[in-house]
Amino acid sequence: MNTESPRLHGAEASLLGRPTAYRDTYSPELLFPIERQLKRDELGLRDGALPFVGEDLWNAYELSWLNARGKPVVALGQFRVPADTPRLIESKSLKLYLNAFNQQRCASVEDVRATIARDLSAAAGGPVAVALAPLETRPGRAAAYPQGICLDGLDIDIDTYQPAPELLSAGGEVVSETLYSHLLKSNCLVTGQPDWGMLVVRYTGPAIAREGLLRYIVSFRAHNEFHEQCVERVFCDLLARCRPASLAVWARYTRRGGLDINPCRASGPGLAAEEGFEVRQ
16 A cells, blocks of 8 residues: 555645755754654554554764864764654654754754754654764764574565565464564655665564565565654554564664664563663653
């Protein structure tokens, strides 16, 4: 199914999906929030009654500003957007917003951090945690491969490239395992550009059929939806079709335009903490 939505609330008339002249001084109005509930309605999720907790973990690799004396500072940024905030932030708008710091003089790293946290929190409608690490401090980078079973070596036929939850099944003995695949691809809902990622499923419950799970992951290949919405769709489909006792789903999307977006949804806190997420109640 094509999920192009007429209800993106002005996205068609915005800067999204069009050639854009970059600004290079502070411009918070560039941020473009989108209501999460628009897509959650498709999944039958009521506002205030979500079946998961989680967050969207963003890593920013192209973040720079000028210090008070005009000398550039280059940093890595990490933004944590709780899944229960009412709005997500469209990725191109965030890129444009961050690039607008390039020629902006700022008093300190903390001044930049507090400014970004304030603006992202206002856009998302809830508290967004922001951490900045100047490159001179030699910060560590995200993220290692998960400890689990990679499905990509399965020798199977696949012919479905739109989400097909009927491919999912589970049965037999109860297991606790982590399964993952590098074959996730979906497309931006606004621009149609491809988004590539690794999808990870950690669960306890009846054993999920691995061939069906891989076919299901690949079925997103021609699907148009934002990263966060894809992960919520996967979580809800697995919960409905496989009925695990506990479940965590996260995606490590490949960096595009200096940003990677890594949503995580889990049935309880702590299920993905070792993967760099802080999944809280």
